Amino acid sequence: MGNLLVVGSVALDTVKTPFGEVSEVLGGSATYFATAASYFTSVDLIAVVGEDFPDQHLRFLKSRGIDLTGLERRAGETFRWKGEYSHQLNEAHTLDTRLNVFETFRPKIPDQYRSPSMLFLGNIDPELQLDVLRQVRRPILVACDTMNFWIERKREALWRVLEQVDVLIINDGEARALGGHPNLTQVARETLARGPKHLVIKRGEYGVVLFNQKQTFAAPAFPLEQVQDPTGAGDTFAGGFMGYLAATGNLSEASIRQAVVFGSVMASFTVEAFSLDRLRALDYKEIEARFREFKRLTHFEDLS
């Protein structure tokens, strides 16, 4: 059985929130995903960085046991993202995006990665997501993310991806854009009829809803007194979600619901600090403790 494979971005982020600002810190969808998943399972990372990418970040990712064979290092600069959040921390305002070496990123899957147990296709061009799917043996679970940019510009290619994925993980704005109307339950019904078996809709501070053909599962976000920086919360969620599923290999409804909670737990840690700083300092016991707190947060007695 192979590892959990992730394809996405590794970036240097400059972020300002009402609680502080950081410059050129470690970021990127694949970075958050892989780091979160590394608490549960072995992760192989496919991404590209420029020659300016600091070695300390590579050392950190390796220290988490993440396999970087597929991390291409290329002439040019690393992907930069600059964003700002207002007091309503739910939405980032992008100030600057410099794709740099990420602009011509063509994921090449090294031979030893071609039979992953599970695959996460981060938010990249759907054509590239399709290309990755062609390069690998069908994993037992494929999940993907996308964004409004692709929903608007590459809708057809995106649907070809969705026909081949098991889990689509997107936020509520993206779900409404994909479905073309505001009611998420209707969007879910229509999306599930056309492709993925599971639709996970992330709603930021309001938590997550999981839809599949048979059931709906809703989990709140973990209430926090201190949210420093929401950057990477969604990718961290996906990393915790798939990391747990890859670790157990169990795809039952009960297991998938627990995976949603583990994803939520990991995301709740990420937002407590800038960049991946809280994830760096994390202990697996803290993850389990917060999972149990999550249970207490949501539990109520059924009718007798």
Place this chain on the structure above:
Amino acid sequence: MGNLLVVGSVALDTVKTPFGEVSEVLGGSATYFATAASYFTSVDLIAVVGEDFPDQHLRFLKSRGIDLTGLERRAGETFRWKGEYSHQLNEAHTLDTRLNVFETFRPKIPDQYRSPSMLFLGNIDPELQLDVLRQVRRPILVACDTMNFWIERKREALWRVLEQVDVLIINDGEARALGGHPNLTQVARETLARGPKHLVIKRGEYGVVLFNQKQTFAAPAFPLEQVQDPTGAGDTFAGGFMGYLAATGNLSEASIRQAVVFGSVMASFTVEAFSLDRLRALDYKEIEARFREFKRLTHFEDLS
């Protein structure tokens, strides 16, 4: 032991949503509250209507077993509210408010109502809420609602109310206005230190969070394919919540959590139709069935 007593508004609403419009239909905070609560317990209603208020509405409220001795009928016109919702159904845009007889409403509690088991102070001037509190023997539970208008203009009187209530039930915008900052967990900690034992924050389509000194409980909104009209959802929630507590007399944490779910269940019915139309057609078995669905919606296995 007395009944559940509610003080608030009875109104005629004109409402437009993307799914239809209705004119001069039954509305008002006390109406939604009392009707929802009537599925669980006996309710006494204190409000005022004008001489134009249709008898059919009185007959409906009586048919629900609601005691209308305290419903004053006065010369003049009934409170009118006119509002509109866009596709983002979470927020109403008020087009017109005519307080009419409600403007000079001074709640007078009939003698036989002066020892209620529980009391709900709907969204009225905090000075009037204080006046109601002076007229009754201390019930085993007092809950209240308020709105930004009073938070801004009558903050001091409102805090005097809050020092005497057990449960404050408000929406997230009101909680932020009351606490003066965006983080609801911080707002909750500070609010609970000054008055109410429980703070229930309603978040519309995102559900409800209950904070008290010891615990936090989060419940999602019940996912619906068809939301016709969100008017009255918050008051219906409060009615289901207090109706259940009044019926059982049990104020344990477990019971209060179940009350939050019953409130959410009742609100989920209200929004399925305009005015109180869905509540009119409701059967207690449907309420229990949806409670059980709610359990399935939120349940996950704890770590072993």
